[in-house]
Amino acid sequence: MRTLVVIAHPDYDNSGTQAFLQASAQSLSQVTWHILDQVYPDLHMDIIAERQLIQQADQIIFQFPLYWYSAPASLYAWLDQVLQTKHEETLPDFSGKILGLVVSTGTDQKQFAAGRQEQFTLSEYLRPFEGIARKVNLQYRAPLIISQFSYLSEQQKMHLLITYQQYLTLKTDHFAQRQTWLIQRLQTLVKNTEAESQLTGIIAALEANQEHLTDLTETLQMLKGEPYE
Amino acid sequence: MNNEALIQQLKMLQKKAPAYETRALYQETIILLKAQTRRIEQAEAEIDGRTWNHETW
Structure with missing residues (x-):
């Protein structure tokens, strides 16, 4: 943008x-x-x-x-x-x-x-x-x-x-957008840092949380009978 | 690895980072991790509550 x-x-x-x-x-x-x-x-x-x-x-x-x-x-x-x-x-x-x-x-x-x-x-x-x-x-x-x-x-x-x-x-x-933004910024850091493996682990944890949260949100929308956006 | 360990790692990375902007990014990552955890707990609790709501069985 x-x-x-x-x-x-x-x-x-x-x-x-x-x-x-x-x-x-x-x-x-x-x-x-x-x-x-x-x-x-x-x-x-x-x-x-x-x-x-x-x-x-x-x-x-x-x-x-x-x-x-x-x-x-x-x-x-x-x-x-x-x-x-x-x-x-x-x-x-x-x-x-x-x-x-x-x-x-x-x-x-x-x-x-x-x-x-x-x-x-x-x-x-x-x-x-x-x-x-x-x-x-x-x-x-x-x-x-x-x-x-x-x-x-x-x-x-x-x-x-x-x-x-x-x-x-x-x-x-929106939280979802800010989440993705932060992960992307961290990914650009990975190449330029000595703590590459540490940072890779942190990014993986953030992504796993993000995915888990998306699944939970979908389940909730289903329980409420609302279409998932 | 649990969140507390990740937060400790991020705090260490933040201390070592030379650039102000990078330190800010690490600090914000800690905030994000905490927010993700809170939202996951809330969503799980809500799913649990709705599943056990006998009026919708």
């Missing part, structure tokens, strides 16, 4: 979160990294070039820090100029493509709830992007939220690295 990451951040070079995400994506071959504020400091977009980037991608990610419950200005400039010009009467049709959001927040994610500090959920605040996706036939997927990056422990950061890589390279976050 080819993924275009459209980043809106007015102070990109000084963002620890963005630096971490960029380093996390570095080893992924089919990911295009596109920092709007650096390519277009004057926010005047090259519409043809931007549309080519969209056409080449299977998935488009809008990546930004949450500013006033929305995205920084450069993303809105991009949306205003690239999706539809004033001379065009029809909207673009991006059927078959996916729209994902990677949003960082300085506020704890728990505060985005009824009765808490931010009152509304992030799904509610980010609803306009879901509407935009629907309007141009993009399939909207659940956003990846990174809250209070600087407070994350080393373990949480490592988990974020993998979650982010999976978000950029998988179409969904």
Whole structure:
């Protein structure tokens, strides 16, 4: 899957979160990294070039820090100029493509709830992007939220690295897909490690578990009288 | 080999891995192993429960 990451951040070079995400994506071959504020400091977009980037991608990610419950200005400039010009009467049709959001927040994610500090959920605040996706036939997927990056422990950061890589390279976050993804990544490591036999054993155990789980799921579907997908 | 032994192996591999990204991958493998085990146990328990449900006999 080819993924275009459209980043809106007015102070990109000084963002620890963005630096971490960029380093996390570095080893992924089919990911295009596109920092709007650096390519277009004057926010005047090259519409043809931007549309080519969209056409080449299977998935488009809008990546930004949450500013006033929305995205920084450069993303809105991009949306205003690239999706539809004033001379065009029809909207673009991006059927078959996916729209994902990677949003960082300085506020704890728990505060985005009824009765808490931010009152509304992030799904509610980010609803306009879901509407935009629907309007141009993009399939909207659940956003990846990174809250209070600087407070994350080393373990949480490592988990974020993998979650982010999976978000950029998988179409969904279903357990079955994440399982296969991880096994494939380990397989690429086997050749480059001294612990080849150990790692081969671990992969075999993961695959055996995966198969066992599939069998159990099929049995359960049968017992429930549901078709197995 | 049981899961606990595999997790110990993964922790050793993680300690020795020079690259941050590889260490992250090993850590995530431990999380996956635990999740697989939990899901297998849950599915087995559900199958057991449904099989013994006399109302569906």
